[in-house]
Amino acid sequence: xxxxxxxxxxxxxxxxxxxxxxxxxxxxxxxxxxxxxxxxxxxxxxxxxxxxxxxxxxxxxxxxxxxxxxxxxxxxxxxxxxxxxxxxxxxxxxxxxxxxxxxxxxxxxxxxxxxxxxxxxxxxxxxxxxxxxxxxxxxxxxxxxxxxxxxxxxxxxxxxxxxxxxxxxxxxxxxxxxxxxxxxxxxxxxxxxxxxxxxxxxxxxxxxxxxxxxxxxxxxx
Amino acid sequence: xxxxxxxxxxxxxxxxxxxxxxxxxxxxxxxxxxxxxxxxxxxxxxxxxxxxxxxxxxxxxxxxxxxxxxxxxxxxxxxxxxxxxxxxxxxxxxxxxxxxxxxxxxxxxxxxxxxxxx
Numbered sequence: 001x002x003x004x005x006x007x008x009x010x011x012x013x014x015x016x017x018x019x020x021x022x023x024x025x026x027x028x029x030x031x032x033x034x035x036x037x038x039x040x041x042x043x044x045x046x047x048x049x050x051x052x053x054x055x056x057x058x059x060x061x062x063x064x065x066x067x068x069x070x071x072x073x074x075x076x077x078x079x080x081x082x083x084x085x086x087x088x089x090x091x092x093x094x095x096x097x098x099x100x101x102x103x104x105x106x107x108x109x110x111x112x113x114x115x116x117x118x119x120x121x122x123x124x125x126x127x128x129x130x131x132x133x134x135x136x137x138x139x140x141x142x143x144x145x146x147x148x149x150x151x152x153x154x155x156x157x158x159x160x161x162x163x164x165x166x167x168x169x170x171x172x173x174x175x176x177x178x179x180x181x182x183x184x185x186x187x188x189x190x191x192x193x194x195x196x197x198x199x200x201x202x203x204x205x206x207x208x209x210x211x212x213x214x215x216x217x218x219x220x221x
Numbered sequence: 222x223x224x225x226x227x228x229x230x231x232x233x234x235x236x237x238x239x240x241x242x243x244x245x246x247x248x249x250x251x252x253x254x255x256x257x258x259x260x261x262x263x264x265x266x267x268x269x270x271x272x273x274x275x276x277x278x279x280x281x282x283x284x285x286x287x288x289x290x291x292x293x294x295x296x297x298x299x300x301x302x303x304x305x306x307x308x309x310x311x312x313x314x315x316x317x318x319x320x321x322x323x324x325x326x327x328x329x330x331x332x333x334x335x336x337x338x339x
Contacts, residue, residue, distance in 0.1 A: 038319070039259060039286045039319065040319070040321070040322070040328065041257040041258075041259050041286075041288055041319070041321055042257070042321065042324065042328070042332055043256065043257045043321065061339070067290070067291060067294035067295075068294055069256075069290045069291075069293040069294045069300055070293070070297075070299050070300070071299050071300045071301060072299045072301060093299075096256075096290070098256075098290055098294075100288075100291070101335075101336075101339060103331065103332060103334075103335025103336065103338075103339070104331065104334075104335050106331075107328075107331055107332065107335055108259075108286070108288075109332065109335065109336070110256070110257050110288060110290065112256070112290075126255065126256060127256070129255060130255060130257070130321045130323075132324055132329070132332070202336065202339065205336050206333070206336055206337065209329065209332050209333045209336055210333065212324075212329055213326070213329045213330070213333065216324070216326065216329060217326070
């Protein structure tokens with residue numbers, strides 16, 4: 001494959017980092033309605049370029065029809081036709097699709113698709129904050145569309161796996177060819193998948209969780 | 222009671238000016254609230270807010286634990302608005318929240334086992 005990922009120096013600089021959300025308030029699980037049963041929520045991300053199948057994957061494995069949440073963005077823009085110094089506020093909406101999988105009585109997994117557009121990087125901070133890891137979906141017909149996702153997770157040291165989503169007519173590259181083109185570390189799992197199939201999406205989540213566990217074991221010595 | 226027990230529907234209608242419901246407040250005083258912070262109702266008493274149906278909606282939804290993202294999706298309110306409203310409910314001791322915590326090996330193994338079972 002001719003295409004390769006740009007060097008880190010050309011990659012987008014990191015934006016501000018949000019603070020972690022590990023507040024210790026009201027966190028004892030002893031409320032009357034909870035019956036003292038602790039429920040923990042965990043989050044995995046599904047990233048990749050536009051149209052690669054992120055929402056399809058969330059939908060194929062979620063126990064609920066994927067939900068959509070939105071955040072309003074207020075941007076200050078200076079209109080060229082306005083008087084000098086007069087700023088105009090514009091409001092944009094960022095949409096996030098997500099699904100839910102109840103893993104046990106005590107554990108709920110949320111799967112969030114990342115917004116694809118570069119201008120929504122700020123939303124990735126909130127999304128990645130506390131995320132266990134990410135599935136990066138790649139389409140071999142336009143592999144470069146997943147470069148920004150890979151860069152982001154590498155930079156944040158967030159574990160990820162790559163799912164090469166097979167589309168009808170997509171070039172039959174091998175895992176090694178994809179690994180070479182994406183320039184990712186040998187330890188990053190790469191799977192060929194079809195995220196329309198629930199079992200395929202499940203395999204990606206299993207590979208990711210195993211990878212997260214391996215990495216946490218290594219980092220703990 | 223199931224997590225899908227959403228009693229509200231499209232009839233609730235969109236809010237044209239979402240932050241009107243927060244009285245114009247755009248920042249939550251509880252920065253620990255994130256997308257997957259779970260909200261659980263402690264006290265389903267909405268008399269404190271006559272005419273503010275969003276609080277009641279949240280309290281009804283969260284009789285079983287519901288994430289901030291799910292509340293936002295169900296009420297069709299932006300995340301920032303939901304954080305402000307949930308913050309109000311925390312102040313009034315009507316909900317408790319459970320923020321996500323850093324994963325440990327036990328939790329990761331539970332996630333792995335859980336995914337294997339689905």
